[in-house]
Amino acid sequence: MDGPEPIEAAQAGELVVLDMARVARAAHELGVLLEVNAQPERLDLNDAPIRLAREAGARLVVVTDAHAVAQLGLMRHGVDRARRGWCAAADIANTAALAEFLERIGKRRRAASAAPGGGRGRAGRDARRAPRRREARRLARQLHRSGGRRRGSSDAGWRRDGDESMPFRDRADAGRQLATRLTAYAGREDVTLLALPRGGVPVGFEIAKILRVPLDVVIARRLVAPINHQMTIGAVASGGVRVVDEELCRALAVSDRTVQWIADAEAREVERLERVYYGCHRAPPDVRDRTVLLVDDGVATGASMRAAVTAVEQGRPAAIVIAIPVASYAACAELSRRAREFVYCYIRDPVYSVGLWYESYAPVSEQEVCRLLREAHELSASPREPPAPGAP
Structure with a gap:
């Protein structure tokens, strides 16, 4: 794909296959934040696509596969729901599965666009984000006073x-x-x-x-979603503490049994780390x-x-x-x-x-x-x- 087609396809929630040069162009035109290999600590912030993305305002998230050459999805996000549309191609078994995932994202996006205050483009996006931003700031001010x-x-x-x-x-x-x-x-x-x-x-x-x-x-310890280890669905802590984002689990179709299995595994890791860290200097x-x-x-x-x-x-x-x-x-x-x-x-x-x-x-x-x-x-x-x- 050349020209504006990848941009239009990305806005529609469709599957897009781009090489790094086209990623750079998409980053510049859309204003995307590029995360290579879904490993933020390995990001090269001087890389041309990332530099262009930062200059453009970093409005979207692009996650590529391990080689950053194909099976690439461009997805729009809400301000406090970015993680819900966040998918690494390396975590998807094949292109068909990735296309299906993007289709679901696209349906939700098109439904949101049809609602009052929806629509594509920056104006529609800002209209959808504004209530959440106002609410977050209102809560922060209220808590500050109270x-x-x-x-x-x-x-x-x-x-x-x-x-x-x-x-x-x-x-x-x-x-x-x-x-x-x-x-x-x-x-x-x-x-x-x-x-x-x-x-x-x-x-x-x-x-x-x-x-x-x-x-x-x-x-x-974070509890991460099976579909992508960058999505946090909850956490566990010392003393048997367990916090789960039930709403996000429902959105990602993560069953209670799966959450229990993930939480039990991380709870065992918490116990191991307690032995390592508390044992190295003193008691809790x-x-x-x-x-x-x-x-x-x-x-x-x-x-x-x-x-x-x-x-x-x-x-x-x-x-x-x-x-x-x-x-x-x-x-x-x-x-x-x-x-x-x-x-x-x-x-x-x-x-x-x-x-x-x-x-x-x-x-x-x-x-x-x-x-x-x-x-x-x-x-x-x-x-x-x-x-x-x-x-x-």
Whole structure:
């Protein structure tokens, strides 16, 4: 296909087969966010298609197969329902199955277009998104006034001003930036910082070091959809906690039996990680009557953080403060209900992939997590020096 045909076919929800050059043209004309191999941490942000996509505004998601040459689907998304139309060609057995999947997406899209405020193009899309955006912001403002406080910088347009730099160099940099917003908790004897491994531990380590508070972990695992391991349908956490997105499971036709099987497997992994992480430095922390800072490297759907909050609540803490470098409006609105305070550096809707906010988003190993926990424990066990004048 050449010319505008791939664009029109993509807008209609039909199967499109393109090579990388055509992907670049589609990215430029439609404004797409390209994720190669469905591995956000492996994205080359200087690659021409991705650069064009970012310059165009990143309005759609394109996921290619392992070789990025064929069986490519272009799909429109709602602001807080992006994951529902998100499909990697490598996860589909054949072209016919992919075409069938896209046909279902196309039917829902055409039905939405026929509804009031629907229609193709940017105007119709913005009309459909506007109520969800207004609702998310309304909830966030309401929670802010009612005690579910938020603190941060709503710098959602940082990419649109021509600045090609990422907000965070790496997770350590994100932790240092986040620590500047948590100085009220510095040096307090009643504060414990719990990070979500693995990515949240390097962030939490920097915060714990700057604030001079103890660092530990609360373990949560995502439940991923069978059709695509990038779709989060829930999470499990320590203490037998289980959180499931029932609405998304129904939309993806994931049965209760399948959810149970996935959750049981991840629960066993949580138990294994408890032996690894708690065994490498000390027993699980006692958070009763303490203020708990819950930290991760970013929140898109918020499923893992919701499970972590539930797990921490079982320990009866005095208060929970959630601290996140980057989060979506929807996650901010929902998680603010569960915490005394929701602290963030950047907020944006939607957050397709947390890794896109970091210049370096390298995987964190279990060995690295254990090393940071041991080092943090040694720092907290050493005698505390009085802070220097002007220090946080």
